[in-house]
Amino acid sequence: MTSEQALSRSQPADKTQGAEARERNASVWRSLDEWLGTKSFKALLEAEFPSIAPAADGINRRSLLQAMGASLALAGLTGCSSTADETALPYVEMPEGETQGIARFYATAVSLAGYAQPVFGKTYSGRPVKLEGNASHPASRGAIDAFTQAALLGLYDPSRSQAPRLVGEVSSWSAWERATVERASMLDRTGGEGFRLLTGRLTSPTLQRQISEMMARWPQARWHSHEPVDDRALHAATRLVFGRPLDRHLRLDRAEVIVSFDDDLLGPGPRQVRQAKGWSDRRMAAQRGEGASLLFVAEPTPSLTGIAAGDRLIAAPARFSVLVANLANALGVEAGSVSDLSEQERRWVQTAAERLQAYRGRALVSVGTHLSPEMQALALLINERLGNLGQTLAFTTPIAAFPPDGDRSLEALVEDMRGGRVSTLAILGTDPVATAPSDLSFAEALDRVELRIHAGLHVDATANRCHWHAPLQHELESWTDLRAVDGTVSIVQPLVKPFWSVRSIHTVLENLGGRLNGVGDQDVVRKTWLPDWGIAFDANWRSALLEGFVAGSAPRPEVPPVVNRAVNLGVAQGQGGGLTLLIQPDPTIFDGRFSKNAWLQELPKPITKICWGNAVLVSPALAAERQWTNGDGVRVSAGDASVEGAIWIVPGQARDTVVVHLGYGKQSGLAGKLGFDAYQLRRVDALCQIAGVTLEATGEKQTIVTTQPQHAMDGFDFVRKVQRAELAALEPLKTKQPSFYPAAEASSPSWGMSIDLDLCIGCNACVTACQSENNIPVVGKDLVAQGREMHWLRVDHYYEGDPDDPDMAFQPVPCMHCEQAPCEMGCPVNAAVHSYDGLNLQVYNRCIGTRTCSSYCPYKVRRFNWFDFTQGDAESVKAMRNPEVTVRQRGVMEKCTYCIQRIEGARIQAKKEGREIAEGEVVTACQAACPTTAITFGNVMDNQSAVSRRKAEARDYALLEEVNTRPRTTYLARILDDEAQRI
C-alpha cells in the first residue's frame, strides 16, 4: 500500500478530528492532556501514522517511488521551488565568474551522530548534486564516508516532515509560535520548573550557547542528551584512569603496531574517515619500507578492522577480559590473576606483546569503546607503560557537550518523567521512543509528560507520541555549526534554501524560549562567534565559510596525568555459558537514522552484503549444530525481550556469538518494516552485549536479500597476497599473455586505474560516491533479490579456508576497461566501443539491450535497466541528479565509465588553456571518496603518473589475467606480515 492510499483512506478520520482539533486549538491549547484521554485522539494517532508505512514487508522500488512522488504531490510542492539561499549562495545575483551549467562548490558540513563530517557541496544553479570530502580539513583530509555522501539524498527525501503538526495533524507555524510563547511565559514564572530539553549528541557551539542561555534563564530546567551509540564506557574508563571523562584521539599514522580488542577502528561511524586515513598513511609508509604496519585484532565477529588485520584472533566476547589481562601481565602492567589461555590465544597474545615491546612509543593497544570501562582502563595503562600516550594516543575533554547528568542523562530524564517532575519535554533531533533501551520504557514515561514537543527531520516514533512536532531543516539547507571528531568547528552554511516550510534547530530553540522567528539563523550562529573573534570576525567568518572549518578550533590533545593505576577487572574468568548477543550499529543505516535513505538501504553491508534489512548473524559452527541455513526464522530472546529475525551465517564469527544490527524494524516511514528492531533487546546495563541469550527456530523462512550469495573464493586467486618479506625481490605478478592480435595502439593520455587491495578496507565509500556521481538508480529490495542491483562499482568480499577461521579480503570491482574487451566484440550495434584514450565506452543512445556485452563480460560489471528506473522518480529526486551524467532509459546497459564526465571536464579545461591534462587533474568519484587512497586513477602512458608508478610495482596484477582481456583496472596484491609477526 502506498502512502497515497493510506492518506486517502485516513481522510475521513482527519476531517472529523481536524475540525475538533481546530476548535480546541483556537481556544485552549494548553488542555492538550485532555486529548490524550480521549479515545478519538488515540484512534487518530493510530489511523494516521501506522498506516502511512507501506504494509508490504518487501518494499519494492516502484511503490517506493510512488510513495515518494505522492507525498510530494500532496504537499503541493515541487523540488523546483528550491532556490539558492542568497546569503550563502551569491548565484541569484549572478556574480562575476558564475556561469550557468558550471558547478560551484561550497564548503559546509553534515553531521553523523552529532559530529561534523566536512563536505564540499557541489551545486548546479543552486541545486546540490554531490558531496565531496574537504581536502584541507584536518580530520577528513578529503575523504568522505558513505553516510555523509548519502546525506544528499536525505536532503531531497520527499518523506521528510514538511509542516508542523499538532497531535498528528498538520498545523501552522503561527499556531506553534502561539503555543511556545505561551508555554515560555509560563515557564518564566516558575523558573523553568518541569522543563526538560532532550537532544542527540551535541557538538554545535551555537546550540550549546543557546542551551546554556536557556538554562541560565530557567534555572529549574535541565538539558539531557541521548545518543543511541555513545561513548559512555570510554568516558568511564578515562574517569577511572585520569579522573575525568575524556575523548580519545588515535594517531594511527604513527602506530606501527596496533593491537585491537574488538575495537573497529576502521569500521563505520563518525571516526571512520579520520582513523582510516591515518591507518592508510601508516600502511603506505610501510609499503615504502618506512617502519611497520602490524595490526593484531581479537574480535568475536568479522569487522572491517579484523579483515584488514594481519593477525586476527576469533575470541568470544567473554574472553576479552582474560585476553586484555594476559596482555597487560605480559607487558608488566598489574592486572591481577587471570585464567589460562588456549594455545591459539596464548600465541596471539605473546606475539602481540612482543611486537608491542619492540615498537614502544610507536604502538597502540585499543579496546572497543563498547567493552567494559575496566578493560579499556587497563588498555590505557598498557599504553602508558609502553610510552604510547602522547604518541599514538592522546585525549581531549569530550568534543560533544557533556550533559549535567553525564552519560546517564537519559536514565535521569526517564526517572524524572516517571516521578512526574517533567511537565514540558522538548525533544530535538533525536528519536528516543525508537532508540532508547527497552527496559527504560521511554514511551511509557513520555506519556506522563504534560506537554511533549518534538522537532526532527521526519515524523518518527517520537513525533507520533508528542503533541507538537516541528519539522527541522536538513543541515544542507540550514545555518549552524558543528564540531568534527577532532573538535574542529565547521560553520555549516546552506547549499540551498529549505524546500519546505521547515525551521532550523536554532530557531526552534529560540521559539521554545518564547522568541518568535525574528532573528535569522545566520545571525544566531554569528552571535556565537562574535565574542571570540571580535575584531577579526569578518575575516574569520569568511575564511571559515571558504575553508569549511575554523582553523585551529580543535582542542589540543593532551595526556593528563594518571591518577589511578588500580584497575580491577572483576572476575576475569572469561567462560560465559550459552550464547552471547552483540548489538551493533548497522554498517549502512547506522543507529537507524538513515533507515529512510534509499542509497544506504541498498548499500550492501560490507561483510554480509545484505541490504534492505538486517539478520541474526551466527557462526557456521552454531548453524551447523542447530541445522540452520540462511534465512531460517529465529526468535532471539534476552531476558523478557525477544525479536524475530532470520539467520545469516557469517564465517569467522566466534562460535557462540550472535550479532544483530540496530536501526531496522521501525514501523513508520517509507522504508516500511524491514528486518527487526534490535533496540527491543537493549537494556540500560547491557547496551551492546548480552550474555545468555537463547535462539529458537520459528520454522518460517524469511527472505534476506544479498548482492553476493557466495563469498568463498574456492581456491581462485582473485585476491592475491604477497609476503612483505618477499616484497623487495618479488617477481612481477603480471605475466605477458600471448595474443594473435597486435597490441592496441594507445594515445596519451590513456586512462587506467589501480586499486591497492592492501589499503582497501571495504568501507563502501566508493560505492556511494559512484551512485551519487553517476545518477545510479535504487531498485528496491525485490529487484536486488533478483540480482538486479545497479551499482556500477561493487566491493566483493571473499573468504578463504576454514569457514570457522577464514582469511578474508575485499575487492572493489568497477569496469575493467579491457583493452581486448569481449563486450565490444559482442555488441551488434556498436554501443560498446573503445575510445582512443583507452576507455571502454557504453553509448546509451545506441544500445538496444541485447545484453550480449554482459553475457560476455568475465567480470559481470555491467548493469541493465530491466525496467524504467528513472522516469517515475519524484521531482525532488530528479533535481538531485548530476546534470553531467546521462539518465539512462529503460532497456539499456550501463556500467562504470571511469567518470568520463570528469575526464571530459578536465579535457575541455586543458584545451581552453592550451595544455595537456595535468597529472591528478582527473579524479574519479570513487577515488575522491576513498578514505584510504586505495584507488588511483590517471594517465597510464605517463610513466611518472601515480597510477603508472603503482602499476609498475611487482604486486600489480590483473583480475582474471588468463582471460587475456588486458584490463586497464588492475590491482595491487595484499601484503601479509605473517612471517614478520611470527617471531
Place this chain on the structure above:
Amino acid sequence: MSEAVDHPGSQRRAEGSRVTRQIMRIPTRYPGKWVWDLCFLICLCFLVLFLVSVVILFRNGVGVWGNTIPVNWGLAISNYIFFVGIGHAGTLISAMLLLLNEHWRNALNRFAEAMTLVAVICAGLYPILHLGRFWRFYWMAPYPNTMDLWPQFKSPLTWDFFAVLTYLIVSFLFWYIGLVPDLATMRDRAKKRGGQVFYGVLALGWRGSARHWARWNQSYRITAAIAVPLVVSVHSEISLLFAAGPIPGWTSTVFPPYFVLGAAFSGFAVVSMIAVVLRFAFRLEEIVTDRHLDLLGQLLLACGMMTAFGYVAEIFDALYAGEKQDLQTLFDRFTGENAWSYWGAVILNFLPLQLLWWKRMRIFPVTLFLIGLSVTVGMWLERYMLLVTTLYRDYLVSSYGSYAPSFWEWSLFIGMIGGVFLLPFLLFIRFFPAISAFEIKESQFEDQGERQGD
C-alpha cells in the same frame, strides 16, 4: 478410366489420382473437422496468451522476466536456439535429400518444410522480444542512415540476424516453390469461388506445361542447393553466439558441429512426431509408410549418437584442458542447481533413443512418437543447460547468481508454441496439401520405371 485398368500407364494414372485424392481431400473436404476446430480453438487461446505476454513485456520491460545479472539471457535465447534447431530438419530432409534424389523424402518434405518455416518465425521473434529496447530492433540491420552507422560485423548477433533472415527467406522460397504445382491442383479441385481465387492467385498461373516443369525444376533445385549449406552455416553461426563469448562452458571449438548435429537431431524428432500424428489423423499409412518411419528412426538414431558424442567431447575437452574454471562449470552442470537440465538432456536424448536399434521399434508409430517427444524435450533442456549453467556461475565467485524463468517467460513460450508454432501449422494442414502429391506421384512413377527397367 476404369476400362483402362489393364494398361500400365492408366494403372499409374489411377494410382496417381488416388494419391492426389488422398492428399487433396484433406484441405478440400476436411476429414474430422471438429477435431481440427477444437485444436484450432485451443491454439487460438495460446495465441491470446502469447499476445498478452508480449504486451506485458513491452509495457514493462524485460524485467518481467526472470533474467538477471549474471544470467542476462534466459528462456528467450535458449528457445531461440531450440526453434532454429528444430527448423533444420525440414531443410535437411527437403533440400539435401532432394539433391541426393532420395525419393522417400517426398512423403515427408512438405510438412517438414512448413514446420521449418513456423519454427524459424518463432525463432526470429525471440531475439526481438528479448531486446531491452525492442523498438530499435532494426538497428541490427545494415540500413542506410544519416549517421552512417552500420551494425558491428564482429558480433555473432549481427551474423545471427543475417543467418535467421536468410534462413527464413530461403525456407519460405523453397517451401513455396515446392507448393506451386500442388496449389494448381488445389485450384483445379476447388469447388467454391473463394477457394478458386485463393489457390489460383497462389498457384501463379501454373498450367503444368513442360516448360513450367523445366523452370520449376531448375528453380527448385537451385533453391535446394542454396538451402543445403545453410543447414550447416546457420546453426554453426548460432553456436558462435555462445562459443565467441570468453565464458567457461562456452568457449569451445566443438560447438559448431555439436550444434548442427543437435539441431538436426531435434528437427528429426519433431518431424517424426508430426509424421506419426498426420499419418494417424488422416489415415495416410499408404503414403507415409513403415519404410518412412524406419528411415526417420535411423536418422534420429544416427544424429542422436553423434550428439551423444558431442557430450562426451565436451566433457573430454574440459577434463583434458584441466582449466579450473572449465572444470567448475562442468561440475556445476553435473551437480549444480541446474543439474536437472543437464541430466534431463543426457537421459532424454540418449536412453530412449537406444530402442531405435530395433526395427520393430522404429516402425512402431507409438514408440517413434514417444522417442521423438523425449528427444524434443531433451534437446530443449540441452539448450537451456548450455545457456544457464554457463552464465549463472561464470568467472568471479562474487557474481554467482541464479536464474528461474518467471511466469511471463513461460507464458510467452507456451503461448508461442501453441499460438505461433502450432496455429499456423494447423492452418497449413487445413488449407494446403500437407504432403507433396505431385512429388509422390513422380517418385512412384520413377520407382516403378526403375523396377520395370530391371
